[in-house]
Amino acid sequence: MTWFLFALMVQAAGTTLLISFVAIAIGLVIGILVCGAMLSPSVVLRGPARLYVSFFRGVPLLVQLLLFYHLLPAIGINISSVAAALVALSLCTAAYQAENLRGGFLSVSRGLLEAAEAVGMERLQRFRRVSVPIAIRLTIPALVNEAIGILHASALISVVGVIELTKTARNFAATTFDPLPFYACAGLLYLGLTYGVLGLGRAAERHLAVRHA
Amino acid sequence: MTRRALLLFAFTAGSLALGLAPARADVLSDAKAAGVLKVGTETEFAPFDYIDGDKHVGFNVDFFDEVGKSLGMKIEWVALPWDGVLPGLESSKFDIVAGPAIITKARMQRYTFSSPIGEGTVTLVKRASDASIQKPTDIAGRSVGGGRGSNQLVQLKELAASVSPPATVREYTGANETQADMAAGRIVASAMSLPNALAAAKRRPDMFAVVLPPFGVKAYFGYIGRKDAASASLMQAVDAQVAAMKTDGRMAKLQQKWFGATTELPASVTDPAS
Numbered sequence: 001m002t003w004f005l006f007a008l009m010v011q012a013a014g015t016t017l018l019i020s021f022v023a024i025a026i027g028l029v030i031g032i033l034v035c036g037a038m039l040s041p042s043v044v045l046r047g048p049a050r051l052y053v054s055f056f057r058g059v060p061l062l063v064q065l066l067l068f069y070h071l072l073p074a075i076g077i078n079i080s081s082v083a084a085a086l087v088a089l090s091l092c093t094a095a096y097q098a099e100n101l102r103g104g105f106l107s108v109s110r111g112l113l114e115a116a117e118a119v120g121m122e123r124l125q126r127f128r129r130v131s132v133p134i135a136i137r138l139t140i141p142a143l144v145n146e147a148i149g150i151l152h153a154s155a156l157i158s159v160v161g162v163i164e165l166t167k168t169a170r171n172f173a174a175t176t177f178d179p180l181p182f183y184a185c186a187g188l189l190y191l192g193l194t195y196g197v198l199g200l201g202r203a204a205e206r207h208l209a210v211r212h213a
Numbered sequence: 214m215t216r217r218a219l220l221l222f223a224f225t226a227g228s229l230a231l232g233l234a235p236a237r238a239d240v241l242s243d244a245k246a247a248g249v250l251k252v253g254t255e256t257e258f259a260p261f262d263y264i265d266g267d268k269h270v271g272f273n274v275d276f277f278d279e280v281g282k283s284l285g286m287k288i289e290w291v292a293l294p295w296d297g298v299l300p301g302l303e304s305s306k307f308d309i310v311a312g313p314a315i316i317t318k319a320r321m322q323r324y325t326f327s328s329p330i331g332e333g334t335v336t337l338v339k340r341a342s343d344a345s346i347q348k349p350t351d352i353a354g355r356s357v358g359g360g361r362g363s364n365q366l367v368q369l370k371e372l373a374a375s376v377s378p379p380a381t382v383r384e385y386t387g388a389n390e391t392q393a394d395m396a397a398g399r400i401v402a403s404a405m406s407l408p409n410a411l412a413a414a415k416r417r418p419d420m421f422a423v424v425l426p427p428f429g430v431k432a433y434f435g436y437i438g439r440k441d442a443a444s445a446s447l448m449q450a451v452d453a454q455v456a457a458m459k460t461d462g463r464m465a466k467l468q469q470k471w472f473g474a475t476t477e478l479p480a481s482v483t484d485p486a487s
Contacts, residue, residue, distance in 0.1 A: 008266065069297075069306070070297075078305065161297075171256050173257075174388070175259060177420065179396075
């Protein structure tokens with residue numbers, strides 16, 4: 001493998017990172033909304049949110065990608081490769097992130113909430129000052145896990161024509177008829193990206209850690 | 214938002230079940246109006262379509278450049294894995310498939326083929342260091358492989374059954390996997406079309422060698438379009454381009470450049486042998 005091809009592999013790793021990051025970010029926003037809907041007392045909100053989560057966790061991501069790319073044109077919505085990949089990745093990770101967040105909120109101990117009520121906090125205050133900070137801390141490890149999952153799952157998006165890290169390795173393997181160095185290089189680059197995400201997650205945990213005075 | 218997404222899915226599935234594809238007037242005039250012809254392909258198919266560094270090159274790229282020039286439009290490439298290319302054609306992600314694909318009876322029932330642009334008779338590729346395979350029938354009793362869904366695999370199975378003792382045929386998802394498994398020693402030969410086989414041996418002479426002669430029925434490569442009336446004018450324009458390039462020698466030049474040899478091609482294949 002030449003330096004030029006290696007540089008192109010690194011560039012492809014950048015594409016993988018960018019698409020994964022955007023999907024995680026959009027997924028987090030949608031995930032928060034879906035989690036809110038699932039925790040809401042209203043059935044009108046809870047029902048569709050549960051349907052959403054069961055669909056996007058129930059159908060394999062690969063199938064979702066193919067659905068968005070090949071099925072939407074049948075009703076006149078012909079989205080581009082990158083759009084199909086981002087929509088599928090974001091909507092899928094949103095379902096998982098909503099569940100992670102819901103788990104975080106459900107793990108906030110009742111005793112703490114009762115204590116907050118006892119010191120006179122209003123409902124909204126309890127939510128903002130007790131539930132949210134604790135739930136976020138409890139959710140971060142799961143969020144990091146999900147981010148790594150999406151980083152790796154993004155290897156699938158070449159089925160809709162996005163040229164990311166794995167596809168670049170495949171292309172070069174096919175061109176040179178020498179697959180090993182490219183797959184090895186892709187593996188190492190994924191490992192590097194994964195460590196980057198882990199580092200960010202740890203920094204976030206440190207930042208949010210409860211400091212005892 | 215979630216509801217809408219679900220409704221969208223229900224609607225998509227429903228309309229697909231009813232076969233409601235959006236109506237299109239004429240693919241060629243639409244492409245001309247837009248100034249862009251979208252071509253779908255797979256980029257793991259040297260010498261037709263492959264990635265050389267940061268460039269997409271190959272026979273197809275040169276050919277469609279000529280098409281674009283004579284029809285006055287730009288060519289936009291959409292690269293998918295081969296499994297996705299024909300579904301992509303059907304869902305109008307692009308209007309023609311470069312590939313190319315071997316013109317077969319089964320495929321002709323569903324798609325329109327252009328005039329042949331290359332010969333694709335099946336050829337075995339072996340490890341360069343393996344002296345035990347000198348002719349196709351030497352695979353008797355050994356393990357060989359080919360890409361699933363490919364015409365080469367069909368021909369290879371016939372060859373494998375005709376030798377004694379019969380050879381074992383393994384199926385792979387693509388040429389990449391087949392070559393890798395041969396390099397790893399799990400199979401002694403893989404079936405490829407002649408141009409692909411020559412490209413592999415030329416690129417890695419230390420690793421691969423072509424086992425001549427090609428075997429099985431003579432087969433030709435063509436480009437693929439949808440079988441609807443809207444696509445007819447586009448496919449005619451591509452055929453006219455092939456004919457013009459054969460007459461003025463540009464086709465022979467392209468063949469020499471990418472296949473290393475020129476081949477006589479029939480004007481059309483109406484009744485393929487398989």
